[in-house]
Amino acid sequence: MTSLTAATAARSSASSEHSLVVEDLRVHYDTPEGVIKAVDGVSLALKPGERLALVGESGSGKSTLAMALMRLTKAPGRIVAGHIYLGGKDITLLEEPEMRQLRLNEIALVPQGAMNSLNPVMRVKHQIIDGILDHVADRKQTPDSHELEERVNRLLARVGLSPEVGRMFPHELSGGMKQRVAMAIAISLSPRVIVADEPTSALDVVVQRQIMQTLGRLQQGLDAAVILIGHDMGLVAQFANRVGVMYAGKLVELGPVQQIFTEPLHPYTKLLIESLPNLEEKKKFIGIPGLPPTLLRLPSGCVFHPRCPSFIKGTCETVAPHYQEVRPERETSCHLYAGVRA
Amino acid sequence: MTEIVVERPSGTSAAARRMRFAQRFFVAVVGNYVFRRVLFFLFVVWLASTVIFIIPRLSGQDPVKEKLLLEAQRGGHLQSGFEDMARTYQKRFGLDRPIWIQYRNFILDLAQFDLGPSIAFFPRTVNDILMDSLVWTIGLLGTVTILSFVIGTLSGALLGWPRAPGYFKYLFGPLLTLSAIPFYLLALLLVFLFAFRFSIFPLFGGYGIGKVPDFSLDFALQVLRHAILPAMSIILASIGFWALGMRGMMVTMQGSDFMVQAEAKGLKAGRIFLRYALRNALLPQTTALALSLGTVLTGAVLVEVVFRYPGLGNTLYQAIRLSDFFIIRGFVFAVIVSLALATLIVDITYPLLDPRVKYRKG
Ligand SMILES: Nc1ncnc2c1ncn2[C@@H]1O[C@H](COP(=O)(O)OP(=O)(O)OP(=O)(O)O)[C@@H](O)[C@H]1O
Numbered sequence: 068m069t070s071l072t073a074a075t076a077a078r079s080s081a082s083s084e085h086s087l088v089v090e091d092l093r094v095h096y097d098t099p100e101g102v103i104k105a106v107d108g109v110s111l112a113l114k115p116g117e118r119l120a121l122v123g124e125s126g127s128g129k130s131t132l133a134m135a136l137m138r139l140t141k142a143p144g145r146i147v148a149g150h151i152y153l154g155g156k157d158i159t160l161l162e163e164p165e166m167r168q169l170r171l172n173e174i175a176l177v178p179q180g181a182m183n184s185l186n187p188v189m190r191v192k193h194q195i196i197d198g199i200l201d202h203v204a205d206r207k208q209t210p211d212s213h214e215l216e217e218r219v220n221r222l223l224a225r226v227g228l229s230p231e232v233g234r235m236f237p238h239e240l241s242g243g244m245k246q247r248v249a250m251a252i253a254i255s256l257s258p259r260v261i262v263a264d265e266p267t268s269a270l271d272v273v274v275q276r277q278i279m280q281t282l283g284r285l286q287q288g289l290d291a292a293v294i295l296i297g298h299d300m301g302l303v304a305q306f307a308n309r310v311g312v313m314y315a316g317k318l319v320e321l322g323p324v325q326q327i328f329t330e331p332l333h334p335y336t337k338l339l340i341e342s343l344p345n346l347e348e349k350k351k352f353i354g355i356p357g358l359p360p361t362l363l364r365l366p367s368g369c370v371f372h373p374r375c376p377s378f379i380k381g382t383c384e385t386v387a388p389h390y391q392e393v394r395p396e397r398e399t400s401c402h403l404y405a406g407v408r409a
Numbered sequence: 410m411t412e413i414v415v416e417r418p419s420g421t422s423a424a425a426r427r428m429r430f431a432q433r434f435f436v437a438v439v440g441n442y443v444f445r446r447v448l449f450f451l452f453v454v455w456l457a458s459t460v461i462f463i464i465p466r467l468s469g470q471d472p473v474k475e476k477l478l479l480e481a482q483r484g485g486h487l488q489s490g491f492e493d494m495a496r497t498y499q500k501r502f503g504l505d506r507p508i509w510i511q512y513r514n515f516i517l518d519l520a521q522f523d524l525g526p527s528i529a530f531f532p533r534t535v536n537d538i539l540m541d542s543l544v545w546t547i548g549l550l551g552t553v554t555i556l557s558f559v560i561g562t563l564s565g566a567l568l569g570w571p572r573a574p575g576y577f578k579y580l581f582g583p584l585l586t587l588s589a590i591p592f593y594l595l596a597l598l599l600v601f602l603f604a605f606r607f608s609i610f611p612l613f614g615g616y617g618i619g620k621v622p623d624f625s626l627d628f629a630l631q632v633l634r635h636a637i638l639p640a641m642s643i644i645l646a647s648i649g650f651w652a653l654g655m656r657g658m659m660v661t662m663q664g665s666d667f668m669v670q671a672e673a674k675g676l677k678a679g680r681i682f683l684r685y686a687l688r689n690a691l692l693p694q695t696t697a698l699a700l701s702l703g704t705v706l707t708g709a710v711l712v713e714v715v716f717r718y719p720g721l722g723n724t725l726y727q728a729i730r731l732s733d734f735f736i737i738r739g740f741v742f743a744v745i746v747s748l749a750l751a752t753l754i755v756d757i758t759y760p761l762l763d764p765r766v767k768y769r770k771g
């Protein structure tokens with residue numbers, strides 16, 4: 068059940084044109100209660116300079132996907148199938164030492180809770196330096212301490228921090244400053260892809276905005292592809308070029324941000340967008356009826372059918388829809404568009 | 410998109426920063442924290458000394474009379490001048506003065522580390538006797554405690570490290586078992602096996618019988634040979650304690666965000682192990698180490714008794730048997746000082762190890 072679009076893209080032009088191609092990725096957690104399919108056949112492709120936002124309810128598998136992209140899936144999790152092409156190289160096949168080299172160099176993570184993502188007993192600058200040092204290809208080219216200091220200061224300046232911050236310990240920084248440090252680390256080796264897992268979730272609205280602006284600026288400077296994971300549709304809409312919607316481990320829709328907001332295809336996306344608070348109309352807040360499924364016992368057919376307002380009896384509860392391109396640049400998995408092909 | 414958000418801590422110039430640092434250093438460390446800690450240390454020692462002074466007097470017994478009665482029993486008859494003799498001794502030990510003068514003298518003596526005369530080994534002083542055995546105890550137990558800390562902590566760290574070589578996990582069972590056995594039982598077992606059954610090591614003592622302690626190589630080797638069994642019994646029994654604590658901390662560390670981030674940074678495994686996992690897991694361990702160094706004096710009374718090791722524990726044992734009240738009191742005082750000292754060292758050094766802990770007021 069490979070996605071046609073992404074898979075074809077991977078084979079034909081991926082290596083040259085795309086920074087990142089994910090092909091039918093499946094990540095499962097083997098728990099005593101059963102197998103949790105946290106990422107269940109996700110396919111997507113990212114060009115350099117592209118900003119993709121991934122949204123979805125809590126537990127829909129966003130972080131699991133992010134960790135799989137870094138190839139940091141931990142037991143009981145396991146990448147059971149699929150491919151991840153990073154700059155044309157399939158990282159699911161790499162040995163750990165080779166993969167270690169790629170982390171930070173090619174793909175970097177801006178973590179979810181930047182609050183605790185820094186080593187509490189190490190000064191900020193050393194936490195920037197050690198990443199650089201451990202990726203020096205040739206020992207003879209190890210930068211001297213003066214050069215490293217310079218680089219740290221430049222990186223700090225790029226994320227809007229003063230050099231003094233380098234000498235501080237994490238507990239002496241505010242949440243926003245910590246998140247900036249995390250970004251400085253992420254860009255220290257100019258990666259091809261930056262994965263940001265809810266980089267602003269613990270911050271207040273004003274700081275959130277500033278952080279997103281900085282992230283955007285850095286991304287432009289590097290021409291890196293960014294995957295931004297978040298709950299907040301508003302923040303995401305401002306930042307991204309494209310939006311992917313995840314539901315129960317599956318990507319149910321992917322498309323340009325403008326189109327997703329004006330004309331969502333998948334019923335779940337529609338509900339997500341309708342449930343956004345709207346200042347002008349001040350209409351009543353509409354939630355999404357029902358609860359997200361437990362990934363242990365997924366509904367038959369389309370996983371969304373028990374909560375779906377446009378549910379087609381006889382089809383949706385029996386047949387799982389294909390994820391396919393239904394219009395140019397628009398992909399979704401929904402029986403409503405089954406016959407429609409681009 | 411233009412944006413200039415420079416978040417910087419207040420104050421800029423290097424000179425100003427240095428000034429502020431020096432100032433803060435003085436106020437925080439000297440003015441407040443260390444000074445207060447030292448005062449607190451002195452207070453604890455004084456309080457404990459007072460308790461040592463009071464408690465025996467509450468018992469209503471007279472150590473001098475007790476001692477004389479004991480001697481009399483041994484001799485088979487009560488000498489005629491018993492009361493006179495007791496009074497003479499009491500005068501000699503200053504026990505006939507008003508209680509507050511006794512207390513004042515007691516505290517003044519303690520302040521000069523004068524623990525008074527021994528009763529059983531009169532005229533030797535308690536200081537003299539304790540010092541003789543202190544060297545042995547600190548030599549054996551200090552070394553052994555640090556050794557087992559290093560070995561235990563390292564093996565615990567590797568036990569709690571998923572990428573450690575597979576065979577390390579076989580250490581876990583034996584360590585757990587050993588840590589459950591009291592060290593004196595282990596000591597008996599070792600004596601039975603390696604000294605009694607197979608005479609590889611000497612049965613008891615700190616050095617060969619008939620030897621006089623000196624600074625020769627020969628004597629040093631003897632001391633080493635005699636120390637091996639008692640040392641092993643303590644090391645084997647306490648490695649598990651350190652290893653289990655460290656393993657737990659390491660496992661906790663694995664789940665923390667900064668460990669995930671360290672891996673996402675593509676750091677080398679060695680660096681993640683040492684600078685991230687071990688460094689953080691070590692914090693509670695070092696506190697435990699300092700405290701256990703504080704209990705070194707009492708730590709292995711039983712082991713010293715089993716091996717008849719010439720240390721403090723053995724001296725205490727002798728003193729109790731001979732009901733030498735002054736030695737017991739001196740021992741208790743030494744224990745209190747060493748415990749309070751260990752706490753003081755933890756208090757003062759911990760902020761250096763963990764930058765999150767500040768030299769706070771109070
Ligand atoms: N270590 C684990 N063991 C078992 N199940 C796990 C584990 N980690 C995650 N899961 C399960 O995988 C699913 C996806 O989790 P994930 O953290 O990827 O969701 P998420 O979309 O990032 O959620 P959130 O928005 O709350 O961060 C959840 O149902 C979760 O219960």
Ligand SMILES: [Mg+2]
Nearest residue numbers: 129130131179
């Ligand atoms: Mg998450």
